[in-house]
Amino acid sequence: MTDEATIDRAYFLANYPTAFGKLTASRREGFEALFDAWDDLPHLDYLDWLAYAMATAWHETGGTMQPVREGFAKSDAEAYAKVTAYCARQGIENYARRHANGQSYYGRGYVQLTHSYNYQKMGERLYVGKAFYDDPDKVMQAQIAAKILLIGLMEGSFRPKAGTLIDYFSGMERDWFNARDLINGDKKKVAAWTLKEWPGGKPTGELIAGYGQAFRAALRQGRRQTLDNSEGLSIG
Template sequence: MIAGPLKQGDSSDDVKTLQQALTAHGFSPGVVDGQFGQGTVAAVMAFQKSEGLLPDGIAGPRTLCALDLANSDASPSAIPAVTVQVVSQMFPVTPIGNIKANLPSVLSALIQSRISDKPMVLMALATVRAEVECFEPIAEGQSRFNTSPNGHAFDLYDNRKDLGNRGAPDGASFKGRGYVQLTGRLNYQTYGPKLATPVDLVNDPDRASDPVVAAELLALFLADRELAIKKALLAGNMATARQLVNGGSNGLDRFADAYQRGATLIPNLAAD
């Protein structure tokens, strides 16, 4: 078994074993010489695409496990490095008391959903800052984006078929809540049963603002989009990563700022 990760520039017997495994799976790296060159990078990427993994050309835990070269596909966790002090630097205007109170449940939920590697931890925290910079799982307020000039609260959500809404009062009932600002009947219906302790969010939507439930919803929502998010982040496309969660660019400046701050504060770990 190989501990990994293995990447371009490496030279070892482990690289040779990797090359042999790639060849056996039908993805030839060229000469099997123990040198992780461009041919091996290309073969790794082709294998990763075939397996639905992040095509970064690095043989990390998930790639090695898929090649039967590792016993576990678990990526190294960034959680030990994510302290209140670190997060307070990512949230420069947020009361530190809110971070102390709510960070533990968010980190626990990320571990539970198996997205505790650095990119996804940064994605989660940057999402929280973009959606609820106060770092509390609050409910969405009225704005020109959800309420018409002469309409009732959240009337612009009432008939949003893309959200699964069926008319009033769905807009107000399924407005954004929690750290990810979960919005729409469809999302409440989808994610309630996925919680560790399932909750009927359709009939009790305010539970989405409970700190523990909100943390789990954030983690579950991001986990469902993990590969697409990581592809966007690998390409350096913050706008696409943000859109995968928000559906638009609202809060992009806060999102990108938090992510970039955290990227310099949290040590780099192995890739997938």
């Protein structure tokens, strides 16, 4: 029998940053999905990484902690229409265009996974083959979205030139602000809604850094006992 590191969920519930609002059932479900995905990944104890992933999910979902479609659309048709209109306004190729299988590959999940090749690549990385390409709405499942977010950040899948989480959080480094580069190049962009809250507003990178630091304070490792591999069972 061996001990495995796991997230102390009772500690998180007791120390959840209430300044973010009530820990609703749907928010808790989203956090649990991230904790499940984290605990399933081997040999991870860099809680800064998890805290930054939580902060990213919080920002990208507007604090709901539930996977979202691009533009916070309520349906596939609405997301398709919104992205198509956006691309037309920007004069860029419509990345939401429907493929021969009828599917549209606009952004979905805890982080906006876009383009058919990224759905294909992430499906292969999670050992489900073409599942996400054939049915992109699978990315709207919290457990799947959580794995995509964590693996994408740790492996630098979203913006490869920006590096990976270890480039921002290691024994020598804790760079909450610049870690936003892993997801988007908008770290210095002032979020419009913050103009009402702070003089001059607050840059996106600073916002997410604040979320991440608050979540980090609510995290600690726990332990769970597992039987050896010959048994193939877990306890607790």
